[in-house]
Amino acid sequence: MSDYPPCRLAVLVSGSGTNLQVIIDKIEAGELNAEIVCVISNKRDAYGLERAGRHGIPAIVHENCSFPDRRSYDAATVEILRSHKVELVILAGFMRILTDVMVNAFPHAIMNIHPALLPAFPGLHAQQQALDYGVRFTGCTVHFVDCGTDTGPIILQSVVPVEQDDTEESLSDRIRSAEHQTFVQAIKLSVDRKISVAGRTVLISP
Ligand code: GRF
Numbered sequence: 001m002s003d004y005p006p007c008r009l010a011v012l013v014s015g016s017g018t019n020l021q022v023i024i025d026k027i028e029a030g031e032l033n034a035e036i037v038c039v040i041s042n043k044r045d046a047y048g049l050e051r052a053g054r055h056g057i058p059a060i061v062h063e064n065c066s067f068p069d070r071r072s073y074d075a076a077t078v079e080i081l082r083s084h085k086v087e088l089v090i091l092a093g094f095m096r097i098l099t100d101v102m103v104n105a106f107p108h109a110i111m112n113i114h115p116a117l118l119p120a121f122p123g124l125h126a127q128q129q130a131l132d133y134g135v136r137f138t139g140c141t142v143h144f145v146d147c148g149t150d151t152g153p154i155i156l157q158s159v160v161p162v163e164q165d166d167t168e169e170s171l172s173d174r175i176r177s178a179e180h181q182t183f184v185q186a187i188k189l190s191v192d193r194k195i196s197v198a199g200r201t202v203l204i205s206p
Helices: 018-028 047-054 070-083 100-105 126-133 168-191
Strands: 007-013 034-041 059-061 088-091 110-114 137-144 154-161 195-198 201-204
Touching: 007 018, 007 047, 007 070, 007 168, 018 034, 018 047, 018 168, 034 047, 034 070, 047 059, 070 100, 088 168, 110 168, 126 137, 126 168, 137 168, 154 168, 154 201
Parallel strands: 007 034, 007 088, 034 059, 088 110
Antiparallel strands: 110 137, 137 154, 195 201
């Protein structure tokens, strides 16, 4: 049992939401002292919204088309998050770069998962970048979000081997299995208040 009340999470998605599903499952299994208070998607047809609905989690479509720029979109996102009293924001395949408006509203309280061992292969198509480079190992990285593209302080990483006959799809599948475990571990460290940040370094207490 934790000494703390369940951490109020928002999970932001743009697509399938397999990472979201694992987080939901771990919470329902009592392995993560957290509650997902809303799932937000910038894509109306994101399957992650359906996953949220199935578990009785408020699913919010928040498209960017009616906003003049990224900062005003982020300001509206912050309002939604504040209205749900969110403590920790989880980007689980949310395909937008955040501006200072979001980052400053939740300092060291926004986590992202990236399908490579940062700082290698940031940005889109990280798995294909790894194949093109010919690395023997790649993996996934959970990091706090800053205003750059996949540049924030690193919380956890897992290494995944690259096989000779890998395609982008087969490598992505292998990395995604690692993501599911690594993301939940990182969220657990945060909700159990075992993480502090010193400059770029994330310190984990035993
Ligand atoms: C993952 O590969 C993650 O690393 C990237 O987006 C993908 C999301 O997958 N940021 P899913 O929607 O959780 O299945």
